Amino acid sequence: MKLRIFIFFLFVTALLVAQTNTANSVSTKEEAIVLFETYEQQGEAFNQKREFDSMQVYLKKLDKLLPIIQDSSYHYRADLIRGSALIRNTESDQAMKVLLQATEFFKLQKDYKNYYRGRYKIGICYYYVNRREDTKSTMLEVLENKQYVDEDLATSALANVAAVNIELGMQQKDKALFLDAIERLNNAISINRKNKKYTKLASNYSLLAESYNQLKNRQKTLKLLDSAIYFAEKAQNAAQEGFALIKKGKLLADQKQYAVAQKMYDTAIETYKKVTDNPGLLYGYVEKKRLLMLKEDYEAASKLGDSIYSLTIKNYNKRFADGISEMETKYKTAEKERQILEQRADIAEQGLLLQERKYQIYGALGLALLILVLGYLFYNQQKLKNRQLVKENKLKVALKEIETQNKLQEQRLRISRDLHDNIGAQLSFIISSIDNLQYASKETSAKFKDKLSYISEFTSATIDQLRDTIWAMNKDEISLTDLQSRTLAFIEKAKIAKQEVKFKFNNEVNTSMQFTAIQGMHLFRVIQEAINNSLKYANANLVTVDFKEENNQIIFRIKDNGIGFKKETVQLGNGLSNMQKRMDEINADITINSASSKGTEIVVKFDNFKSINSIL
Secondary structure, X not given: OHHHHHHHHHHHHHHHHHHHHHHHOOOOHHHHHHHHHHHHHHHHHHHHOOOHXXXXXXXXXXXXXXXXXXXXXXXXXXXXXXXXXXXXXXXHHHHHHHHHHHHHHHHHOOOHHHHHHHHHHHHHHHHHOOOHHHHHHHHHHHHHOHHHOOHHHHHHHHHHHHHHHXXXXXXXXXXXXXXXXXXXXXXXXXXXXXXXXXXXXXXXXXXXXXXXXHOOOXXXXXXHHHHHHHHHHHHOOHHHHHHHHHHHHHHHHHOOOHHHHHHHXXXXXXHHHHOOOHHHHHHHHHHHHHHHHHOOOHXXXXXXXXXXXHHHHHHHHHHHHHHHHHHHHHHHHHHHHHHHHHHHHHHHHHHHHHHHHHHHHHHHXXXXXXXXXXXXXXXXXXXXXXXXXXXXXXXXXXXXXXXXXXHHHHHHHHHHHHHHHHHHHHHHHHHHHHHHHHHHOOOOOHHHHHHHHHHHHHHHXXXXXXXXXXXXXXXXXXXXXXXXXXXXXXXXXXXXXXXXOEEEEEEOOOOOOXXXXXXXXXXXXXXXXXXXXXXXXXXXXXXXXXXXXXXXXXXXXXXXXXXXXXXXXXXXXXXXXXXXHXXXXXXXXXXXXXXXXXXXXXXXXXXXXXXXXXXX
């Protein structure tokens, strides 16, 4: 076996060297086009096999041929493969930009074969940024126009629709979506069997197994996973084999066949290590830890948890560092462009001064009266031109600064997505791990379990606060409508948590106004804190929230019918003090009215003109 692998490696190396020499020796456009189409097919083949290093090699070969071909169509065909490479490298925003430009070109050229090939790749990009509905609609668009694409790509689109339906079915608890996925996958399997597409068959059978698993048909699921493993081995596709092994191990672990399940996890983990597939390796570690917890082997589970943590941090740090680096690069580029514009403005002003002096010399040669008249006219004319040119250049500088701010805003949105995808995912992982500890620690004291429950609740609250922060980060301005919607959403959550408490929400504000992100966030936090205090400490059964407008002021009033308190005898806690500090920061007024047995009322007054001035 080792000898075969060595021979195969030598063959591939020789082939690559030969192709490189061939690319370097191309001299005519016709030869370059023939080579381009060959490399394009091989690049797509490596993309299907998930052999991304090889795909990058062929992408570089395509780029070397483009200057010889000098045809925009071939440039954008290379960009279709470039888009796939960017997607696999988690650069989804850049991939989308490249793919949209390419598909727009092919649409104008009425090249529908490459247009729908690009649309398929855009669907894949949507999937990698968790936009499942967009993925589904794009894949269905490709299927509706399958006469323009080859059978292999149409079959992949069919399987991708099924994959999205499985995920949506799991979210929506919709059995019909699983049945639709089963029908589509059986059609894809029939076509891929005919064409001996073993890698795709492995994927199809894994997805089909998940459909039957969601329908609680465990025996069928196990048989389908065996088929997935078989075709993955036949295709020598480590990623698909590891995925199917972990899925099967999970089912066996649920049936308490721990020894067999652990063996499958270990095999999958070793497979992912060999091909340096970190996402797959992380998946294997997490499932193995779950098995060790079921076996009550807590020491081994704890050691494995350290590996999971380090691998998660490694992936997160790389992605976050790349985002920051890109942001700095864009900012420096924009700053240099602004400096160049300022230098051009200075040069233009100097040129105008030289021209003005030239006119003065010409005027001195004429009659005294003519010199005075012409000098005055020329002077005023050049002065006006000079002012106009200075204004134009200042406008350009201002526009460039706005463009710089827009680029920084794009990076802020990207960082907020990273916060949501990474920090939010890690907090969810902490909650899951705590729940596993509660489930595994049957003999542990009630006090310890209460502590775990408190940590879990605290982490959930942190996720909610993170979402609120991301909401504010994604907006330059927050409208009064946004604030009302956010408040109503919070009230709906409070209703679920405290079903014995009734809420009333009154909105009597007709004015359309905007807050800055900081103002909107502080106002929402104060409203949120006031409602929380009513629920936690007031023993109230009615909480009323009013939005009013009086005397050019927006008034927010939160009132409950609880036990109240005497302000002169009660020291304000951190919550009320923080509310006061937040309102001081945005120049708003807050009043706290309370008396024993008469409930509590918190009134916030915000001047309408303050909000308008902050926007201007």
